[in-house]
Structure formats: C-alpha cells, structure tokens
Amino acid sequence: MITAGIDMGTQSVKVAILENGEIISIGFAFCGFNPKEAAEQAFEEALRKANLSFDKIEHITATGAGADKAINFDSTISMMGADAQAGAYFFPSARTIIDVGAEEARAVSCDENGNMLNFVLNARCAAGAGTFIEAMARALEVKLDELGPLSLKAEKASPINASCVIFAESDVISLIHRQESKPEIARAIYDAMAERISSMVRRLGIKPHVALMGGVAKDVGFVTSLKRKLGMELLIPQEPVFGGSVGAALTAAKRVG
C-alpha cells in the first residue's frame, strides 16, 4: 500500500511517500507566494525520486497551517495529530513531541500508538518560533547555518530582551555596537528561544522520552540550548523537517485500512 502525506507549512511544503509503513521518498519546496505551486513541486520531486506515478498513491492526507491549500488530498489531519503519529513512528518510546517550525511551535503528548493525548502551541508570537532565529541571524549578520556552531563557542550568554523579535533585534544591534562577542550573543539568542519553548512544554508536562521535530531541530545551537534547559537528551529523527508529512502519510495509511 502506498500513501502520501503533505505538510503545508508557512514557509515550505514537505511531502513524504510511504510504502507499507516505510518512507520511500520525500519532496520539499519553499512556499513563496504560491503555496499550490510549491505543493505541486514538492509532490513531483517525491514522485520522481520514488519513480512513481500519481495514480499509484492510494490516499493523500494533508496537514500544516495551509492544509486547505494542498492539492489532490483525500483527507486532512491536525498538525498536532500528525506530530504524535510521526513521533511514535520514529521513536516508539517518545511520549512528548516538540515541533518547532518557522512560525509556530507545538508540544504534543502521545501514547505508544501515536494517538495524541494533549497539546500546547504558540502560533501568535514570532519570538517562540524559527522566525526568531532567522531574524537574529540577520541582525547579527551571520548566515543562518553558521549561527548554531558560532553559539557553541560561547562560555556565557549576553542578556537580551527576548520577549519580542522586534525588541530583540534592537537589543542585538546595541550589543554589536557595544562590541560584545558574537558567540555570546548567538548563545543568548538560543538560550532565549529554548527558554520560550521549554516553558511552553512545561505547561503540557514533560513525559520522557522527548522527541524534537520541525526545521529548527536541525539547528545545533538551539538543540544544545534546549537540552541544557530541559536537562535531558532529545530524540531527533534524521529528517526532522519531514515529521509532519510523515505523520500525515501514516494517517493516510490508517485511513486506507
């Protein structure tokens, strides 16, 4: 049985194709201003890699903030539901799944079958999502993928007002003017972000093991800060960005029967 999941994020579209419970292909495209076009691109990429034609896919489940803008889907699942499915699929021992995307962060508690039990989320404030790190990297004039490694060189963090992206930008610029060390500013950025995420997760209750997914899970600076803040190891899948789409594809498989 072949199914697909499509995750229509605010910044990018992710597609995962599953055959009998195994991931056989993934596809990715940035949204820009045309999410439907991005959805087509990501789907075509995934089909091409798997050498499949569209009609071989039995069921497509869409998820993500723009799920209604997906193409040719048969059903939808909430982002939290998809997180729970994917978390339990990657790590059967995971009971808490944290998903940090570009504009949203969520924490979901689940059972061993990947059923969602409870969740908390932040979708209203950019300071608790990937956008925060992007904006800070810009303010610090450091490439996004270099910010994480840079932060690891710091011994302490410079204090910043991290309640708001806009305010934090001004703070970072003041710190640069004061010639504070860039690694220490970078460390402060991740610590602040990790503080936001960990306080969100604490509202849900932390039940081990804890898995981390979403684009921000690829950032070594954030992962290091979050581990330190939570005081525990984190389970991270190889392709954390595709968590939502895998969860959706698993849901599709269940719905086929």
Next chain:
Amino acid sequence: MCKIETRKREADAYWRWPEYHGIVPGRDWKDADILTGGIDVGSVSSKAVIMTDGEVYSWGILRTGSNSADSAKKVLDWTLEGTGLKPEKIASIVGTGYGRVNVPMANKAITEIACHAKGANHIWGPTVRTILDVGGQDVKAISCDETGRVTSFLMNDKCAAGTGRGMEVFADLLKIPIEEVGEVSLTVDEEPEPVSSTCVVFAKSEAVGLLYAGWSKEKVLAAYMRAMAIRMCELVKRIGVKKDFVITGGQSKNVGIVTRIESILGVKRLPVADWKETGLDPMAAGAIGAALFAEALYSKSLKQ
C-alpha cells in the same frame, strides 16, 4: 512661535522620525527663581525639558542610543543648545523612563507612569482622568485623579504590537516617511479590515502577502494601523475610559492612530494645545512631569 530646530534624516531611513528641540518665546531663564529639569530616557527616544518656575522653557527630543547615560547627557545638551544656560545652574533634575536609573545628572529617579500622569495634568489640566501613552517599545494606560496622581495603570512592554516600534517597521516596509503615515493611512476610500496577525513579524508577512495580492500601500497601512489601534484600545478598555481622555507619547502625533482610537473607543481625546507655541509637547509629557517633580523636590528641600 517657538524656535524649533529639526535634524534631517537619511533619505532611505523611513522609520527615522525627526529629532528636534525648541525654546518657548517670552521666557528667559535669567528671570527665573527656580530652574528644574526632567529627563525621560525611553527605549526609543530620549526627551528633556527645562522649566523656569514650573513652566516649560525649552525641550528637546533625540533618538536613544545604546547607552542610557550618554543619551541622557546628549538630550540635555540638545535642550540647552542656544539658551546660554549651563547645566550646573539647574537646581534639580529628575530622571524617568526605561533608562531612568542611568541618568547621571539626576537628583532622583521616578517611574514614567507617575511622570506621565503628572505631565498630562500639567499639559491639559485637572480634568484628565485617562491617559494612553504610546511609547517606542511599550503602551501604557493610566488612570489618574485631578492632581495628576496615578490611581491605576496597565502596561504592555513585552510585545511590539501596538507600539511606536511597530509603526517604524511598517513605515520602512511601505517606504512611507513616519511623519506621513498618519495622513497617508486616512486617504483610503473605505477602512479595510484590520490585519489578522497580532505579532509585528507575522503582520509584516501578512502585509507583504496583501501587497502581492494587489492591495495599495495606503490600504495595507490602514489595515495595519487599525490593528494597532485595536490593540492599544484593549488596554484602555481594561482600565476603563473615563473622561477626559488624552494620548501622550510619539503616537499622539500620528493622526491615523488617533483618529482610529477615537472611533474605536467612541471618545474624543482632548485636543493638543499648540505645543509648538507653548512647549507643552505630548511626546515630552514624561519629561514635563519629571521636571515638575524636580521643582517640588527642590521647593521642599528649601523649606527644610
């Protein structure tokens, strides 16, 4: 008319509001019995006021730098420029604002909440009961009594939504000079729905999407300013709108925001007396209040 001097801005810095200072005509510090000062170091702008016997003599507004003490010194120098008055002559100075503990020349620091209420009472008189102060990085709703004493207040300083910084971000995004955003936002034929995002960062993405969908700059600006005004009014409604109602801080000069606040609350704010004539600048309300506290402190010390 006051002698007001304004600094020019770089051509592409749309967010950069003009820095200015002025001297009130007909007053001379040499004739004064008591000279006092108020310095309000805000997160975005620094304001200073010099008073002669409890009336505004000169005032100045500058952008706050990365160091509060430097900003305090610069804005005081800016306010004294052209007066021939030396800072040593000032009997008492009160520091206020976000950077108030770092005002080196201040005899005392007093919170900006108290100073704004005192300043509003001085600018508009004893009928003021509700003050909305929209600063660079915070919004405050203050209730006060007829003497200008604070009876309660609410504040948002955690989020840029509905603050002056948010307005700056949009001036830059839409490439409209910040002194013009108010007028421009009122040129729309019909008021659009407010943008749905609260967060300034998300509102910015939403605005880019609207521009992409063919909305005019003016319409996008109006939609954003509507959302800003709604956000500010939430705070005022929570504290209760009691007349007379006034607006202080930088956004008190933004006609687009003021008009929308008045329509949402269904209350007119007291009009600003011609501040250029009198020096009763609503953006300097905190510094005016601070200078009045400085006068009271000094008078008290004389009696002891």
